[in-house]
Amino acid sequence: MGRATALPSSFGGCVSDITSHQIQSQSERAAALASFKLADSLFAWLTRLAALCVLALLGAIIISLIIGAWPAIKTYGFDFLTTQRWAPNAKPVPILGGLGPLYGTLVSSIIALLIAVPVGLGIAIFLTELCPQVLRRSVGIAIELLAGIPSIIYGMWGFFVLGPILADTIEPAIADFVEDIPILGTIFAGPASNLSLFNASLVLAIMILPFITAISRDVFNTVPTVLKEAAYGLGCTTWEVVRRVVIPYTRVGVIGAIMLALGRALGETMAVTFVIGNSFRISSSVFAPGTTISAAIASEFAEARDLHQSALILLGLLLFVLTFFVLSGARLMLRHLARQQGV
Amino acid sequence: MTFMPTVRAALVATLALTGAVQAAEITGAGATFPFPLYSKWADAYKKETGNGLNYQSIGSGAGIKQIQAKTVTFGASDMPLKEEALKKDGLVQFPMVMGAIVPVVNLEGVKPGELVLDGETLANIYLGKVKKWNDASIKKLNPSLTLPSTNIAVVRRSDGSGTTFNFTDYLTKASPAWAKEVGADTAVEWPVGVGAKGNDGVAGNVGQTKNSIGYVEYAYAKQNKLTYTALVNKAGKTVQPTVASFQAAAANADWANAPGFYQILTDQPGEASWPITAATFILMYAAPTDKTASTEALKFFDWAFEKGDAMAVELDYIPMPATVSDLVRKSWASIKNK
Numbered sequence: 001m002g003r004a005t006a007l008p009s010s011f012g013g014c015v016s017d018i019t020s021h022q023i024q025s026q027s028e029r030a031a032a033l034a035s036f037k038l039a040d041s042l043f044a045w046l047t048r049l050a051a052l053c054v055l056a057l058l059g060a061i062i063i064s065l066i067i068g069a070w071p072a073i074k075t076y077g078f079d080f081l082t083t084q085r086w087a088p089n090a091k092p093v094p095i096l097g098g099l100g101p102l103y104g105t106l107v108s109s110i111i112a113l114l115i116a117v118p119v120g121l122g123i124a125i126f127l128t129e130l131c132p133q134v135l136r137r138s139v140g141i142a143i144e145l146l147a148g149i150p151s152i153i154y155g156m157w158g159f160f161v162l163g164p165i166l167a168d169t170i171e172p173a174i175a176d177f178v179e180d181i182p183i184l185g186t187i188f189a190g191p192a193s194n195l196s197l198f199n200a201s202l203v204l205a206i207m208i209l210p211f212i213t214a215i216s217r218d219v220f221n222t223v224p225t226v227l228k229e230a231a232y233g234l235g236c237t238t239w240e241v242v243r244r245v246v247i248p249y250t251r252v253g254v255i256g257a258i259m260l261a262l263g264r265a266l267g268e269t270m271a272v273t274f275v276i277g278n279s280f281r282i283s284s285s286v287f288a289p290g291t292t293i294s295a296a297i298a299s300e301f302a303e304a305r306d307l308h309q310s311a312l313i314l315l316g317l318l319l320f321v322l323t324f325f326v327l328s329g330a331r332l333m334l335r336h337l338a339r340q341q342g343v
Numbered sequence: 344m345t346f347m348p349t350v351r352a353a354l355v356a357t358l359a360l361t362g363a364v365q366a367a368e369i370t371g372a373g374a375t376f377p378f379p380l381y382s383k384w385a386d387a388y389k390k391e392t393g394n395g396l397n398y399q400s401i402g403s404g405a406g407i408k409q410i411q412a413k414t415v416t417f418g419a420s421d422m423p424l425k426e427e428a429l430k431k432d433g434l435v436q437f438p439m440v441m442g443a444i445v446p447v448v449n450l451e452g453v454k455p456g457e458l459v460l461d462g463e464t465l466a467n468i469y470l471g472k473v474k475k476w477n478d479a480s481i482k483k484l485n486p487s488l489t490l491p492s493t494n495i496a497v498v499r500r501s502d503g504s505g506t507t508f509n510f511t512d513y514l515t516k517a518s519p520a521w522a523k524e525v526g527a528d529t530a531v532e533w534p535v536g537v538g539a540k541g542n543d544g545v546a547g548n549v550g551q552t553k554n555s556i557g558y559v560e561y562a563y564a565k566q567n568k569l570t571y572t573a574l575v576n577k578a579g580k581t582v583q584p585t586v587a588s589f590q591a592a593a594a595n596a597d598w599a600n601a602p603g604f605y606q607i608l609t610d611q612p613g614e615a616s617w618p619i620t621a622a623t624f625i626l627m628y629a630a631p632t633d634k635t636a637s638t639e640a641l642k643f644f645d646w647a648f649e650k651g652d653a654m655a656v657e658l659d660y661i662p663m664p665a666t667v668s669d670l671v672r673k674s675w676a677s678i679k680n681k
Contacts (some may be wrong), residue, residue: 085532086532088503088528088531089526089528089530090532095532159547159551160551163551164553167553168553190494191494193537194548194552194555195548195552273540277537278538278540279536279537279538280532281534289538299502299538299540300502302402302405302503303402303403303405303502303503303504303529303530304503304530305408308530
């Protein structure tokens with residue numbers, strides 16, 4: 001009761017306080033509101049400007065790439081996409097085709113994904129579902145540290161350590177093993193080279209592994225415990241819980257992780273340039289040297305002139321388009337999945 | 344295409360600024376081939392005069408581009424420009440020092456200078472026609488060596504390069520097949536091999552890859568303790584890469600009658616000549632915009648001709664003969680620094 005009676009009186013005191021300063025405070029209030037409004041609109045414009053900056057930058061990059069690539073586009077047209085020869089010294093005009101680097105970019109990224117996705121998801125599942133609490137943190141941190149290693153370090157490791165091991169022992173063994181199997185025999189044909197598409201793919205796989213693992217682990221952690229417990233309660237095995245509950249629940253996030261990893265693999269430059277061998281010829285064997293778009297640009301741009309330089313810029317434009325399609329493809333896929341789940 | 348030079352100019356300006364702010368430094372950019380020597384000269388010159396040289400070893404082609412963009416006082420290139428090209432851009436060209444390119448191999452049990460190759464065989468290896476180390480053509484040149492039946496891992500440059508220009512120029516002269524299928528240039532369409540960036544990249548790759556072959560400037564072979572090969576020269580004699588054989592090749596050059604000092608020293612006659620010898624060149628503007636910088640650069644080159652020979656020999660480069668450096672000094676009259 002005491003509280004109930006006290007309330008109006010204090011309230012009344014407050015009101016009288018306000019009335020005594022009403023005229024002054026009203027104008028103050030208006031001024032404060034105006035300044036809020038100003039700050040608000042200023043803030044809104046600043047953020048809008050920041051967002052527009054990104055768009056302008058993107059547009060500027062595309063435009064400058066197109067301007068730079070124009071001489072090559074004019075000279076080679078669509079043949080650029082189907083020509084394998086890369087002869088900057090051909091007379092009278094250089095014969096330049098982007099098929100080799102395009103092929104190398106796609107194949108190295110795909111092999112890297114083929115290796116990194118199962119392993120990365122495996123680590124994430126282990127960390128969230130099976131790992132003892134003590135290990136969980138340390139393994140998780142180790143994975144995150146992997147993502148922080150500069151790419152040149154991976155490149156040097158691939159060059160000095162992985163390359164010789166692959167070429168001297170692993171690649172010849174694989175080549176011998178699959179020699180008589182029709183398709184595999186061609187894909188994994190010798191002679192083994194220290195620097196090869198396969199070496200680059202392995203290095204890429206290790207580089208993108210932490211992305212897939214870290215993001216998948218985070219999304220796996222978002223699965224409500226009650227769902228999993230319900231499934232275990234019905235007698236599901238761990239595999240069934242992962243397969244039927246965790247993965248379907250987190251599909252969108254996992255695909256996002258894979259696409260992010262693919263984006264990184266497509267554009268990775270330094271590590272790949274170190275280990276891929278920089279050869280524009282397409283070989284049916286992944287043990288042969290190859291090149292990627294970014295590796296080609298990194299190793300040739302400084303010395304390139306005229307059409308040669310323009311063709312390298314065109315390669316850059318192609319990588320831009322390729323990455324754009326990969327990302328928008330992922331978006332479309334996610335939207336499609338979301339719709340399916342909604343139904 | 345006007346935007347690329349602008350981008351490049353901006354980039355180089357930023358890079359050059361870091362040097363320019365410190366002192367009245369001479370700026371140059373270009374070939375990686377003479378870089379070990381230029382940096383040694385620059386060190387000694389700085390101690391003696393207090394003036395520094397800021398040389399960016401970014402490759403011959405890039406050096407030519409830099410001087411054309413006027414972002415450096417001098418450009419350096421292993422591939423000389425022809426007279427027409429010099430006239431078009433208002434450039435003056437002169438040779439600074441000579442050096443040699445050697446094939447290097449990584450073969451177990453083979454010591455430096457033991458393996459003998461000739462131009463034809465070297466071309467066939469780089470054409471992918473000779474695939475194994477125990478190929479008949481290699482065996483014929485090396486009857487006493489036991490060579491493995493392994494594949495030859497070919498290493499070549501991935502970037503454009505004056506070293507490549509001189510190497511492929513030699514192969515073009517030595518092998519009609521190479522001339523027809525590939526030709527000579529700073530960057531060519533390589534039939535086989537893995538590409539490595541720079542002389543150091545090739546040296547590193549050959550050192551790392553078993554059963555490989557590559558080509559580098561002699562100083563890089565020596566510094567990295569690589570197994571260089573002997574070569575059969577135009578006269579049919581087997582020669583080792585030594586300063587004497589490089590000098591023998593260089594002695595043939597007729598600098599006095601070469602407009603713009605355009606001279607390529609590969610496949611020279613003479614019994615003692617090393618077949619892949621090359622000069623490296625300096626490019627400067629005949630009418631420079633920064634006259635003081637240009638004067639300073641010429642002072643440095645004059646000093647290098649005068650006092651740099653011992654250092655050049657130490658690093659296995661071949662100094663220009665006195666007659667040639669006098670010719671070069673005379674040619675500087677065409678650079679208008681006043």
